[in-house]
Amino acid sequence: MNIATASESAARVVKWMGTIYKINVGRYHSGGIVGVFESIVPSLGGPPMHVHHNEDEVIHVIEGTYEFWLDGQSMVVPAGASIFLARGVPHTFRVVSAGPGRNLTILTPGGLEEFFVEAAARDLTILTG
Numbered sequence: 001m002n003i004a005t006a007s008e009s010a011a012r013v014v015k016w017m018g019t020i021y022k023i024n025v026g027r028y029h030s031g032g033i034v035g036v037f038e039s040i041v042p043s044l045g046g047p048p049m050h051v052h053h054n055e056d057e058v059i060h061v062i063e064g065t066y067e068f069w070l071d072g073q074s075m076v077v078p079a080g081a082s083i084f085l086a087r088g089v090p091h092t093f094r095v096v097s098a099g100p101g102r103n104l105t106i107l108t109p110g111g112l113e114e115f116f117v118e119a120a121a122r123d124l125t126i127l128t129g
Helices: 113-121
Strands: 012-016 019-025 035-041 056-063 065-070 073-078 082-085 091-095 101-108
Touching (some): 056 073
Antiparallel strands (some): 012 019, 065 091
């Protein structure tokens, strides 16, 4: 495991599908234990419905208001609140405030944060219906 702080190594920042991702702690820094990243998501933006089969996820909303869909339920999560998204449970969110949202995501185990880096590098898109 490598020990790294913001002063020792700059966080990686990528933009993918309108969202800016700042990878603060990647699996390489934590020995795979955790991944931590900050996102700036445009108003009405968010991922498609998806399932993490290997990772639990906590999203802490820093700015804006988010609407989450979690296993068939809808809930509003305002700035200052957090939500736990268990592995294996279908979920998604969108920013419902007029301006962009900002959130901190914590994944256990780490590694999924690398998806955003690779998707941005390859300029991948997700088709929507």
